[in-house]
Amino acid sequence: MSQNIIDLKNITKIFDDETLVLDNINLYIRKNEFLTLLGPSGCGKTTTLRIIGGFEYPTEGDVFFEGKRINDLPPYKRQINTVFQKYALFPHMNIFENIAFGLRIKKMPEKEIKIKVEEMLQLVGLQNFAKRSVESLSGGQQQRVAIARALVNEPEVLLLDEPLGALDLKLRKGMQIELKKIQQEVGITFVYVTHDQEEALTMSDTIAVMNEGKIQQIGTPEDIYNEPKTAFIADFIGESNIVKGIMIRDYLVEFANRTFECVDKDFGENTEVEVVVRPEDIEITSAETGMLKGEVITSTFKGVHYEMIVKENGRHWMIHSTDMAPVGSYIGMNIGPDLIHIMEKGA
Amino acid sequence: MKSNQKILAYPYVVWLVIFIVVPLILVLYFSLSFRDGGLTLENYRRFMTPIYGKVLYRSLKLAFISTVFCLILGYPMAMIIARADISKRNLMVLLFVLPMWMNFLLRTYAWMTLLGKNGVINNVLGYFNLPTLNLLYNNGAVILGMIYNFIPFMVLPIYSVLAKMDKTLIEAAKDLGANEITVFRKVTFPLSLPGVITGITMVFMPAVSTFVIPKLLGGGQFMLIGNLVEQQFTYVYDWNFGSAISIIMMIFILIAMAITTKYEDPAEESGGLW
Numbered sequence: 301m302s303q304n305i306i307d308l309k310n311i312t313k314i315f316d317d318e319t320l321v322l323d324n325i326n327l328y329i330r331k332n333e334f335l336t337l338l339g340p341s342g343c344g345k346t347t348t349l350r351i352i353g354g355f356e357y358p359t360e361g362d363v364f365f366e367g368k369r370i371n372d373l374p375p376y377k378r379q380i381n382t383v384f385q386k387y388a389l390f391p392h393m394n395i396f397e398n399i400a401f402g403l404r405i406k407k408m409p410e411k412e413i414k415i416k417v418e419e420m421l422q423l424v425g426l427q428n429f430a431k432r433s434v435e436s437l438s439g440g441q442q443q444r445v446a447i448a449r450a451l452v453n454e455p456e457v458l459l460l461d462e463p464l465g466a467l468d469l470k471l472r473k474g475m476q477i478e479l480k481k482i483q484q485e486v487g488i489t490f491v492y493v494t495h496d497q498e499e500a501l502t503m504s505d506t507i508a509v510m511n512e513g514k515i516q517q518i519g520t521p522e523d524i525y526n527e528p529k530t531a532f533i534a535d536f537i538g539e540s541n542i543v544k545g546i547m548i549r550d551y552l553v554e555f556a557n558r559t560f561e562c563v564d565k566d567f568g569e570n571t572e573v574e575v576v577v578r579p580e581d582i583e584i585t586s587a588e589t590g591m592l593k594g595e596v597i598t599s600t601f602k603g604v605h606y607e608m609i610v611k612e613n614g615r616h617w618m619i620h621s622t623d624m625a626p627v628g629s630y631i632g633m634n635i636g637p638d639l640i641h642i643m644e645k646g647a
Numbered sequence: 648m649k650s651n652q653k654i655l656a657y658p659y660v661v662w663l664v665i666f667i668v669v670p671l672i673l674v675l676y677f678s679l680s681f682r683d684g685g686l687t688l689e690n691y692r693r694f695m696t697p698i699y700g701k702v703l704y705r706s707l708k709l710a711f712i713s714t715v716f717c718l719i720l721g722y723p724m725a726m727i728i729a730r731a732d733i734s735k736r737n738l739m740v741l742l743f744v745l746p747m748w749m750n751f752l753l754r755t756y757a758w759m760t761l762l763g764k765n766g767v768i769n770n771v772l773g774y775f776n777l778p779t780l781n782l783l784y785n786n787g788a789v790i791l792g793m794i795y796n797f798i799p800f801m802v803l804p805i806y807s808v809l810a811k812m813d814k815t816l817i818e819a820a821k822d823l824g825a826n827e828i829t830v831f832r833k834v835t836f837p838l839s840l841p842g843v844i845t846g847i848t849m850v851f852m853p854a855v856s857t858f859v860i861p862k863l864l865g866g867g868q869f870m871l872i873g874n875l876v877e878q879q880f881t882y883v884y885d886w887n888f889g890s891a892i893s894i895i896m897m898i899f900i901l902i903a904m905a906i907t908t909k910y911e912d913p914a915e916e917s918g919g920l921w
Contacts, residue, residue, distance in 0.1 A: 353822060354821075355818055355821075355822075374821070374826075375818070375821040375822050376821045376822070376823075376824045376825055376826050380822075381822055381823065382818075382819070382822045384815050384818070384819055385815075386813075386815065388813065388815040388816050388818070388819035389819075390816060390819075390820075390834060390838075391838070392837045392838055401820070401823050401825075401833070402823035402824050405823065405824040405825050405829060406824060449823065450822075450823075453823065453824065
């Protein structure tokens with residue numbers, strides 16, 4: 301408990317007495333970790349963040365900060381700062397004043413303010429921008445100012461609500477690396493909200509995948525990607541082939557009209573399950589030797605790999621491979637036992 | 648395409664020239680000439696006497712007081728409307744605008760029946776055996792009339808700026824440690840300044856030049872500059888002097904506006920009238 305900086309206990313949030321946004325969320329955030337709330341829009345991730353920030357009050361449940369219940373603490377009394385989705389920089393102040401805002405409220409001496417703001421501008425690489433107006437900055441620069449404005453207050457926790465959503469792809473990639481670097485440099489807890497699975501995998505220490513107001517899985521990026529607990533996660537994190545199957549017994553599953561060895565157990569015998577196979581885990585062989593056979597319907601060059609759709613007995617399989625099979629050809633597909641992921645049905 | 652758009656502007660340009668530019672030039676010409684022709688500054692010199700100076704001073708003072716009251720009363724009202732739910736908001740705005748659909752004179756006469764010696768308020772006081780009050784025909788009545796008539800012009804522009812304001816800015820300020828008062832002082836109010844300035848302009852200008860309100864509620868004994876102009880044109884038939892007073896009044900309004908506009912952020916243009 302003591303090393304958890306934030307604990308969410310049985311948080312439920314209902315909007316307007318009818319819309320269930322969060323359904324009994326339990327989540328703990330450790331000190332100095334980079335935690336990402338990942339999920340499609342409307343899954344409740346932003347609401348979770350706003351409850352931590354103090355902008356929403358949970359309908360049920362408690363929020364703890366270093367073990368103390370903070371449900372009733374207004375945002376301005378929390379040692380938490382937020383980087384808002386659309387930056388929310390004050391348009392009537394220049395960059396220096398924006399960053400100094402929090403320090404001015406704390407009545408810090410002018411000299412100290414100057415030193416701290418300069419430090420922050422240095423950290424986010426905007427040394428010569430102090431006197432500039434907000435609107436003269438590009439989206440990426442405004443984003444940095446928003447981060448500096450939050451960090452200068454030395455919060456225990458920094459909340460980031462899809463901060464890179466408005467940036468173009470290249471800038472976003474650069475900022476991902478930079479944000480991670482900043483987090484390691486200042487050594488504080490980041491809680492990051494995004495719907496971009498790649499962003500989550502790149503930056504996080506821990507990912508909490510959310511859907512329909514519930515947390516589906518919490519784990520390291522590797523765990524989440526390699527061992528997704530539900531078909532939803534498998535589908536949401538990266539691309540997946542999901543087919544119906546029957547778990548015959550431990551280590552043996554039947555799908556696509558044949559049995560496969562696998563590494564999963566404890567599902568019981570003859571249980572209906574969902575089988576998830578990553579497109580890059582399907583190996584292309586000749587039609588004679590493959591476990592499954594099918595006709596290549598489309599084949600698209602994607603840069604590093606080819607993406608092929610193969611039709612097998614009415615089912616479509618997506619394959620990512622550096623080998624290309626021409627459209628119309630018949631190929632075989634092999635799947636190794638450890639690359640077959642078994643999910644409970646309907647989970 | 649471009650020339651087509653230009654053509655669309657012509658009717659207004661014609662309107663502008665006939666009904667605004669030409670009359671303005673005429674007023675200026677009248678103010679600079681004798682009744683029977685010949686250029687002179689006599690009309691302006693005549694205004695520089697203490698009697699007229701007093702009228703001007705009183706007009707500016709009453710208009711200033713009314714504007715301040717409109718701001719003090721109107722700002723919180725605008726805030727309340729802007730923070731209400733959308734459905735309630737429209738109703739509140741409607742309630743504010745509704746009296747303006749009624750005739751201006753009628754509304755001012757209504758105040759006379761309320762405030763008069765045998766008016767509603769004094770009747771109520773008399774009913775409770777309380778001493779009656781002299782509510783009509785004084786500065787207070789004129790200021791009250793101005794506030795009542797012009798306060799929508801203060802509330803609406805402030806409301807429209809507040810309603811458009813990005814709510815996350817307020818959240819950001821709270822997030823950075825500002826309590827409600829600091830949020831207002833450092834974020835909400837500075838960002839609403841364009842609306843405040845528009846409001847001040849739209850209240851101060853008619854307040855300084857009105858002649859109906861002082862005539863009815865001030866009982867004529869409180870002559871303001873608007874009354875003076877009216878008198879010159881309708882009773883004395885000294886158009887030249889009347890024009891000169893009008894020009895002087897315009898200059899004062901321009902100065903007042905220049906002062907208020909100075910406090911506006913030059914980069915911020917939305918909602919401002921100037």
